[in-house]
Amino acid sequence: MSVERFARKELLSIGGASATRVALDPIPGLINLGAGDPDFDQPRFIAEAVYKAMLEGHTHYAFGGDPEFKAAIAEYYKKFNVDVDPQTQVIVTSGGSQGIFQAFAAILNPGDEIIILDPAYQGYNQPAAYFGAKIVRAKMMKDRNGLFRPDVDNIRSVVTERTKALVICNPENPAGCVYTKEEVEGIAELAVEKDFIVIDDEIYTEFIWGGRKYYPMITQPGMLERTIIVSSFSKTFAWTGCRAGYIVAGPELAGLINRVPVGICSVPVAFQKAGVEALKRGWSFVDEMRKAYQERIEYCVKRMNEIPGVRCPYPEGAFYLFPDISEFGVPSAKLCDGLFREEKLRIVPGTTYGTNAEGHVRLALVAPIKTLEDAMDRFERYVKKLTK
Amino acid sequence: MSVERFARKELLSIGGASATRVALDPIPGLINLGAGDPDFDQPRFIAEAVYKAMLEGHTHYAFGGDPEFKAAIAEYYKKFNVDVDPQTQVIVTSGGSQGIFQAFAAILNPGDEIIILDPAYQGYNQPAAYFGAKIVRAKMMKDRNGLFRPDVDNIRSVVTERTKALVICNPENPAGCVYTKEEVEGIAELAVEKDFIVIDDEIYTEFIWGGRKYYPMITQPGMLERTIIVSSFSKTFAWTGCRAGYIVAGPELAGLINRVPVGICSVPVAFQKAGVEALKRGWSFVDEMRKAYQERIEYCVKRMNEIPGVRCPYPEGAFYLFPDISEFGVPSAKLCDGLFREEKLRIVPGTTYGTNAEGHVRLALVAPIKTLEDAMDRFERYVKKLTK
Numbered sequence: 020m021s022v023e024r025f026a027r028k029e030l031l032s033i034g035g036a037s038a039t040r041v042a043l044d045p046i047p048g049l050i051n052l053g054a055g056d057p058d059f060d061q062p063r064f065i066a067e068a069v070y071k072a073m074l075e076g077h078t079h080y081a082f083g084g085d086p087e088f089k090a091a092i093a094e095y096y097k098k099f100n101v102d103v104d105p106q107t108q109v110i111v112t113s114g115g116s117q118g119i120f121q122a123f124a125a126i127l128n129p130g131d132e133i134i135i136l137d138p139a140y141q142g143y144n145q146p147a148a149y150f151g152a153k154i155v156r157a158k159m160m161k162d163r164n165g166l167f168r169p170d171v172d173n174i175r176s177v178v179t180e181r182t183k184a185l186v187i188c189n190p191e192n193p194a195g196c197v198y199t200k201e202e203v204e205g206i207a208e209l210a211v212e213k214d215f216i217v218i219d220d221e222i223y224t225e226f227i228w229g230g231r232k233y234y235p236m237i238t239q240p241g242m243l244e245r246t247i248i249v250s251s252f253s254k255t256f257a258w259t260g261c262r263a264g265y266i267v268a269g270p271e272l273a274g275l276i277n278r279v280p281v282g283i284c285s286v287p288v289a290f291q292k293a294g295v296e297a298l299k300r301g302w303s304f305v306d307e308m309r310k311a312y313q314e315r316i317e318y319c320v321k322r323m324n325e326i327p328g329v330r331c332p333y334p335e336g337a338f339y340l341f342p343d344i345s346e347f348g349v350p351s352a353k354l355c356d357g358l359f360r361e362e363k364l365r366i367v368p369g370t371t372y373g374t375n376a377e378g379h380v381r382l383a384l385v386a387p388i389k390t391l392e393d394a395m396d397r398f399e400r401y402v403k404k405l406t407k
Numbered sequence: 408m409s410v411e412r413f414a415r416k417e418l419l420s421i422g423g424a425s426a427t428r429v430a431l432d433p434i435p436g437l438i439n440l441g442a443g444d445p446d447f448d449q450p451r452f453i454a455e456a457v458y459k460a461m462l463e464g465h466t467h468y469a470f471g472g473d474p475e476f477k478a479a480i481a482e483y484y485k486k487f488n489v490d491v492d493p494q495t496q497v498i499v500t501s502g503g504s505q506g507i508f509q510a511f512a513a514i515l516n517p518g519d520e521i522i523i524l525d526p527a528y529q530g531y532n533q534p535a536a537y538f539g540a541k542i543v544r545a546k547m548m549k550d551r552n553g554l555f556r557p558d559v560d561n562i563r564s565v566v567t568e569r570t571k572a573l574v575i576c577n578p579e580n581p582a583g584c585v586y587t588k589e590e591v592e593g594i595a596e597l598a599v600e601k602d603f604i605v606i607d608d609e610i611y612t613e614f615i616w617g618g619r620k621y622y623p624m625i626t627q628p629g630m631l632e633r634t635i636i637v638s639s640f641s642k643t644f645a646w647t648g649c650r651a652g653y654i655v656a657g658p659e660l661a662g663l664i665n666r667v668p669v670g671i672c673s674v675p676v677a678f679q680k681a682g683v684e685a686l687k688r689g690w691s692f693v694d695e696m697r698k699a700y701q702e703r704i705e706y707c708v709k710r711m712n713e714i715p716g717v718r719c720p721y722p723e724g725a726f727y728l729f730p731d732i733s734e735f736g737v738p739s740a741k742l743c744d745g746l747f748r749e750e751k752l753r754i755v756p757g758t759t760y761g762t763n764a765e766g767h768v769r770l771a772l773v774a775p776i777k778t779l780e781d782a783m784d785r786f787e788r789y790v791k792k793l794t795k
Contacts, residue, residue, distance in 0.1 A: 060464060069677070114670060214412075259466070278421050280534045289649070
């Protein structure tokens with residue numbers, strides 16, 4: 020008796036139970052810098068907005084998403100000089116992860132090719148495999164600071180007739196770069212020339228450091244009809260458990276994505292109403308988080324670079340460090356496993372994000388400075404044993 | 408410039424913008440008995456439970472769903488003598504509609520056949536078409552009371568080698584029957600004999616009338632490994648806008664469904680915590696709704712049957728009427744259109760649910776008695792004009 024006989028065949032190649040992210044039992048003394056789950060407590064006004072919305076009777080279907088929420092999202096994009104029509108261009112999704120699935124679901128058939136950078140957030144792989152698409156990796160290249168960056172030539176070299184889309188993440192997780200104007204333009208020109216879609220994961224746009232600037236892909240010439248922005252409130256408002264995200268795309272593509280019958284709008288109406296409030300009143304909270312992240316980055320990069328054998332560039336965006344630990348001559352997965360077992364510090368091996376990132380590890384700076392001090396001590400203590 | 412070139416090919420057959428349910432602008436004076444969105448206000452304790460959970464910090468990821476919520480769902484099934492392991496058999500979904508999509512997503516490849524009864528809730532069609540499955544309809548048959556019922560022989564007659572699953576809804580929307588012990592047994596035996604899955608939509612189990620009883624499919628011999636229960640809090644707790652549902656299946660099938668990478672658990676943790684409270688303390692509220700529905704059914708069935716040309720059976724479950732209006736000799740879609748335009752009463756033509764239901768209309772009794780009195784007057788006034 021095997022359940023495989025009932026399975027959609029693509030599921031069989033996705034892997035077993037480990038393919039699904041599951042809640043882990045808490046381990047005493049563990050410092051978890053694995054998942055990118057901000058440690059900040061949401062401001063109280065968000066909980067109050069949810070409560071108020073429910074008492075006001077916002078507990079019924081909102082087919083197609085709450086118009087007020089979609090209008091607030093469209094309004095938000097004015098900040099980036101992106102003109103968005105809330106009626107035809109905004110799709111409410113259950114966080115960024117459902118947005119990714121829906122974007123892929125709208126365009127992929129078996130045999131289509133999708134280009135994913137290397138390294139890249141691992142969450143793109145399973146949906147692509149699920150739809151039977153062929154995943155083609157395009158290597159990122161390190162800049163002089165040691166930051167992985169998109170490389171237009173590398174992307175061009177893997178484009179074929181079957182290329183349906185390229186996935187980018189800007190600002191980048193795990194690599195930490197923020198795409199330059201030239202990088203955005205170069206990718207846009209290639210997408211128009213070769214006629215493919217750019218799925219543009221933008222969940223870290225509020226976390227950009229050192230005066231760098233976010234350049235939107237969707238306003239590049241020819242890109243309104245070729246860009247699917249996937250975004251989420253999860254990181255912006257420390258809102259991971261509240262599951263609210265959205266897609267912004269040109270009206271034609273948005274219309275296509277809207278036809279994926281993934282279910283009636285997944286975000287509780289009360290959270291959509293709270294999202295309106297967050298976009299109005301949440302920015303001082305975001306400022307506070309930004310300051311904390313910057314302090315954490317400043318401290319941890321310094322600590323990392325003081326450890327012989329570690330080269331850790333400053334990230335330009337997001338709240339991860341992605342240090343090069345190749346000098347230890349140990350596979351990143353083994354190093355992370357050792358750190359977990361011997362020091363109760365959870366971080367992520369570079370290979371999670373692609374083979375090109377072997378020799379790197381990712382640390383999510385989602386803990387207060389005090390905890391990060393402890394984490395750096397643990398890291399240092401462990402890797403020093405490796406060099407003996 | 409056509410976006411179709413980017414589209415997943417199955418989407419093109421799903422239809423245009425009208426394929427997606429969209430929010431309608433309110434129309435002054437309209438009585439909407441179209442969508443099955445209960446008119447009851449949620450009890451305040453549910454809003455309070457959501458608020459409290461957020462203040463307690465339940466605002467972070469709960470990969471795989473909140474264990475306490477899954478345990479409460481498993482506990483709930485004891486009421487039906489169904490033994491459910493919360494760890495391996497419960498999947499949290501964003502309402503029933505996402506549950507349907509995920510169930511289909513776990514098993515369907517293009518060319519697979521899926522049996523949908525006729526009539527049946529229309530929400531099964533798009534997901535099946537999306538996955539390229541061939542939809543095969545099996546006609547329901549009317550019993551002596553005029554209620555459409557599942558017919559095992561009709562189902563058997565359309566089973567082929569390619570049949571992957573049968574979808575049932577028990578209690579039935581729109582037909583209003585509650586499956587008898589014999590019907591459940593007959594379908595189970597056929598499913599085991601022919602080795603297919605039963606996708607078992609059970610969102611109306613709390614709304615059963617006239618002393619009838621709900622017989623679970625999953626506890627039939629051989630059916631633990633062949634049943635996918637899709638359910639939701641939407642109807643049970645008048646919770647449509649809060650988007651919380653679940654799948655219960657045998658451990659093997661549940662493991663398969665869990666591998667569909669539809670996104671990180673879609674239900675905000677605070678709503679999962681509120682779901683625990685609802686399952687503990689929500690039952691007097693459900694009792695009140697039940698009483699109201701029974702009163703509405705009693706009144707409306709009587710009114711319907713007093714109209715010459717209308718034959719309206721009492722539903723055994725759920726809160727819809729599905730009267731036979733074939734004597735007017737008018738297509739159901741035309742009748743509904745006329746009612747909407749001339750009387751501002753929105754109801755649903757039978758053909759929405761299948762060609763076998765031509766000559767019927769569906770009325771969702773989701774309005775107070777006073778409004779239903781008005782609705783019945785409008786209906787009566789309109790159809791009397793038809794017979795002149």
